[in-house]
Amino acid sequence: MKYLVLLVVLVLGYAWWRAQRRAEKPRHTPPPAVPAPQDMVACAHCGVHLPRTESVTHGPRSYCCAEHQRKDAH
Numbered sequence: 001m002k003y004l005v006l007l008v009v010l011v012l013g014y015a016w017w018r019a020q021r022r023a024e025k026p027r028h029t030p031p032p033a034v035p036a037p038q039d040m041v042a043c044a045h046c047g048v049h050l051p052r053t054e055s056v057t058h059g060p061r062s063y064c065c066a067e068h069q070r071k072d073a074h
């Protein structure tokens with residue numbers, strides 16, 4: 001019975017310690033900057049998704065690189 005009480009105290013102490021650590025964390029590290037949502041497009045050749053600003057746009061179709069744009073044209 002004595003050991004059971006000791007175990008409960010240890011578990012509660014560990015839980016309290018974990019809760020304290022979790023509560024303190026945001027104060028020490030600023031929340032990660034959330035990148036602005038970007039318009040994603042899929043490469044019409046290989047299907048990889050990438051931001052529209054990094055894609056090679058050819059008419060209504062978008063490609064991940066100029067090579068895929070060239071390959072799809074033929």
Ligand SMILES: [Zn+2]
Pocket residue numbers: 043044045046047048063064065068
């Ligand atoms: Zn591609």
